[in-house]
Amino acid sequence: MTVALMWEARAVPGRGGELLEWARAQRLDGTPLRRETFRAPEDRVLVITWWDAPYDAELPELPEPDGELVTRAVHRWRFESLGSA
Template identity: 80%
Template structure:
């Protein structure tokens, strides 16, 4: 089964580049099958990681960034891949 973990944060005013650099330095061990990082307006940063694991597996997740660099708590979601018919 493929599980995708999503991590999304909104940077404090003027700190989008700092948040993006911080998240790109975060290593996960073990490493996921795939990892992609995105940015969006309002200095939002999104990271999606893909894992070959059961839905409820204990998987490494990105930590919370330093509190002064974000405007709100990090949002996290977990999804499982489905087959289209």
């Protein structure tokens, strides 16, 4: 089974580039099948990692950034892949 972990944070206005650099510099304990990083308006950063693991497996996730860098707590979601079209 492939599990996708999504991590999304919103930087303090004007610090989106710094949050993006921070997220890219974070190393995980383990190597995902794939890791992709996105950015969006309003200084948002999204990281998705894909893992070959059961849905409820304990998997490494990105930590919370420094509270002075973000406007709110990180949002996290877990999904089971159903394949690609």
